[in-house]
Amino acid sequence: MIALHIFMDAEGMLKGRDPSKIIEAEKDISIGVLPAGMQSGLPSVSFGIDLPDGRTLFAETSYALFMAAAKAFAARYGWPGENQA
Numbered sequence: 001m002i003a004l005h006i007f008m009d010a011e012g013m014l015k016g017r018d019p020s021k022i023i024e025a026e027k028d029i030s031i032g033v034l035p036a037g038m039q040s041g042l043p044s045v046s047f048g049i050d051l052p053d054g055r056t057l058f059a060e061t062s063y064a065l066f067m068a069a070a071k072a073f074a075a076r077y078g079w080p081g082e083n084q085a
Helices: 061-077
Strands: 031-032 044-050 055-063
Touching: 044 061, 055 061
Parallel strands: none
Antiparallel strands: 031 044, 044 055
16 A cells, blocks of 8 residues: 655645656546455545546555544644634
């Protein structure tokens, strides 16, 4: 399983990467849960990103790591719809 890096401010997320090698998604992004996607049998979260050249990028992380990221974002920015003017 690949690592999940969490950035509370995405401005620095691509720092150090060659801008000419960044592919910006121009189509749909799909996200879903694989109920037993981990070798342990625990759930994983998968992403499908349609690339401009017609290929699709598939990425996966554990449900636990994905939810840790969601909790970190909520701690800083709140849950959508709550306490927002």
